[in-house]
Amino acid sequence: MTDLLDDPAASKRQGWRSYLPASWVQRGPLIPVLRFSGAIGMITPLRPGLSLSTSASAIEKAFSMRGAKAVAIQINSPGGSAVQSMLIYKRVRALAAEKNLKVYVFAEDVAASGGYLLALAGDEIYADPSSIIGSIGVITATFGLNRLIEKIGVERRVYTAGKSKDTLDVFLPEKPDDVERIKAIQEDVHRSFIDLVKTRRGTKIEKAGDMLFTGEFWTGQKALELGLVDGLSDLRGKMREIYGDEVRLKLVMPSTSWLRRRRSVFAEGRALEFSFLPGGFAADLISAIEARALWSRFGF
Numbered sequence: 665m666t667d668l669l670d671d672p673a674a675s676k677r678q679g680w681r682s683y684l685p686a687s688w689v690q691r692g693p694l695i696p697v698l699r700f701s702g703a704i705g706m707i708t709p710l711r712p713g714l715s716l717s718t719s720a721s722a723i724e725k726a727f728s729m730r731g732a733k734a735v736a737i738q739i740n741s742p743g744g745s746a747v748q749s750m751l752i753y754k755r756v757r758a759l760a761a762e763k764n765l766k767v768y769v770f771a772e773d774v775a776a777s778g779g780y781l782l783a784l785a786g787d788e789i790y791a792d793p794s795s796i797i798g799s800i801g802v803i804t805a806t807f808g809l810n811r812l813i814e815k816i817g818v819e820r821r822v823y824t825a826g827k828s829k830d831t832l833d834v835f836l837p838e839k840p841d842d843v844e845r846i847k848a849i850q851e852d853v854h855r856s857f858i859d860l861v862k863t864r865r866g867t868k869i870e871k872a873g874d875m876l877f878t879g880e881f882w883t884g885q886k887a888l889e890l891g892l893v894d895g896l897s898d899l900r901g902k903m904r905e906i907y908g909d910e911v912r913l914k915l916v917m918p919s920t921s922w923l924r925r926r927r928s929v930f931a932e933g934r935a936l937e938f939s940f941l942p943g944g945f946a947a948d949l950i951s952a953i954e955a956r957a958l959w960s961r962f963g964f
Contacts, residue, residue: 692910693733695903696726699915700737700752704778705745714741716751722918723752727759729914733907734766736899737786743777743799746853753860756785770899771795776881777803780892781857784864789893790902791884797892800857801879802850807834865891 704714726735737756743749760767769775769786776799783789783797791797813820813835820835831842858877861869868891869876876890887893895902903911 692912693907694729694731694912694914695907696729696732696735697899697913697915698722698726698735698737699740699917700779700782701740703744704741704752704782705748714744714752715748716755719752719918720755722916723755723759726916727763727765729916732763732765734768735760736768736770736903736913737782738770738772738899739775739779739783740772741776741779741782742774743779743781746778746781746802746857749778749781750856752782753785760785760787768899768902770897770902771797771884771893777801781860783893784860788895790895790897790899791887791893792898793883793885793896795884795887796881797884797887798876798881799879800861800877802854802857803879804832804846804850806832808838809834810837868894 698719700714700719702714726732735756756767759765766788767786769783769789771779771783771789771791772795774796775783775789775791776796780798780800822830822833822836824830828842828845830836831839831845854877861876870891872890876892882890882892884893884896888896897905900913903913
């Protein structure tokens with residue numbers, strides 16, 4: 665503003681724009697920024713989680729911004745639902761192709777398991793040297809409480825139509841057939857994950873080979889050596905390096921209103937269960953425990 669006041673000719677050329685804050689009239693390249701944070705797919709009414717239904721509107725908005733030169737995505741997720749991870753991945757890639765926009769992904773603390781699957785939506789992936797990257801595998805965890813209910817004298821009665829309907833029931837002894845079926849399902853999901861990694865990373869991971877797919881995870885520095893990421897950088901630094909110091913980073917956040925959360929739950933065909941009811945409280949508690957367990961695997 666001072667420069668314009670000292671130069672009447674410049675002020676005249678700028679017209680009414682000279683009276684607006686500089687941030688309103690910047691003309692640098694625009695980069696919409698999406699944030700994918702938290703456990704994936706663990707949804708309760710007051711814990712909306714990360715899913716396609718909670719992130720779709722923000723994704724659409726980011727790729728529809730007029731003048732956008734690319735889209736950047738920040739990821740901080742220990743994983744979760746393989747299905748929701750893939751749905752978000754597909755939506756990002758579909759819009760990237762439709763709008764002809766390059767996608768840059770930046771891993772923060774963790775981009776592991778389903779979080780790394782999300783990162784594969786990027787044309788280029790960057791991480792901090794201390795980020796946790798990888799965990800390309802599938803895990804199923806449950807409990808065995810059959811001996812507990814025997815000790816406390818509880819008799820449980822279960823009636824099913826279909827001999828496998830009680831698979832992995834925590835109050836029944838483990839059955840070898842159940843374990844075999846679950847492992848077969850895990851193999852299918854794992855194979856799909858591996859195929860996607862190979863397709864997206866291509867020759868960058870050839871030297872590392874199949875050791876990438878054991879479920880192991882690494883620091884960002886090691887992930888760069890293995891070809892899982894393309895460089896070590898943060899979002900602002902890399903975008904300024906590519907698009908110049910005048911680049912504009914515009915954070916696009918999903919709606920967090922209570923009404924939208926209700927719509928998200930109904931949209932997935934699930935009855936709304938309010939958190940102040942016992943069932944709702946239990947759902948929130950279980951979701952919190954599951955999410956905490958995911959984070960704790962990576963030291964967070």
